[in-house]
Amino acid sequence: MIAAHTGLELNSIIFVPTNKGVSSIQEVLTYTNNEQRNPELLASIMWTLWHRRNQVRTSTKDYPLTQLAPTALQALTDFQQANATDAARNRGPTKCRSRWSPPADGNFKVNFDGAQFSDMGKAGLGVIIRDSKGQAIASLSEQASLPFSPEIVEAMAAARAISFAQGLGFTSFILEGDSTNIIEALKSMMNLFPHLVIS
Structure with missing residues (x-):
């Protein structure tokens, strides 16, 4: 499986040699992760491809394949920025972590x-x-x-x-x-x- 090159350097991100005998998406994700590629971008490309398929199937709007990679990259960037903002907002007070211990006999x-x-x-x-x-x-x-x-x-x-x-x-x-x-x-x-x- 090779992702189409559309101006982005995707071939270094997703390249699964055909001799690896990959038969499922899970194996593709595992291979991508093990080879220290970019599984997040792969997931974004897969979602964008699925979304494009549905758009072509259910809409009269044109969705050229050349938009697939830039759309996937933008979606991933937006997702990462939104989650970074949420994580910063939700940090809140510093919490100390210690092991729980029971109270003395007769106490609660x-x-x-x-x-x-x-x-x-x-x-x-x-x-x-x-x-x-x-x-x-x-x-x-x-x-x-x-x-x-x-x-x-x-x-x-x-x-x-x-x-x-x-x-x-x-x-x-x-x-x-x-x-x-x-x-x-x-x-x-x-x-x-x-x-x-x-x-």
Whole structure:
């Protein structure tokens, strides 16, 4: 399989010798990846080819083959730029990663986390309550409207964790999350939450 050369240097990206016995698209992608070619561009070309086929089949608009490679390259560039922008926007607060440990005997730990789903305009709030053996006692997963900041999503998750635990009758528990800023803010307000140990 050789991609047509239409002004772009595609032959260095996609070239599968016919003696390789390739019989599926998966094998083409595997070969392209193993040979350190550009599998993203190959996928974009394949999609553009499929899209062109549908356009020719269902539309009276002309779609010359000479537009295939430039269209695929532009689509890939647009996709990469859009994802780079989303990744930069969603970075949010610095999170510390540590190994989870159970609370001391007789205590409960309430873990919370927030997530953003920008494409759906939603935030996800997650809470799990565990005992000293690490056994899950209760859990919660909810959707909320997406606020303007990742830090607010974490704060919403922390607030929901506290209300969830209290609603289940827990009067004393350890609250734990991975957002350093939210944990520090809660620690500074300990006089408002004397029943919590925040870690």
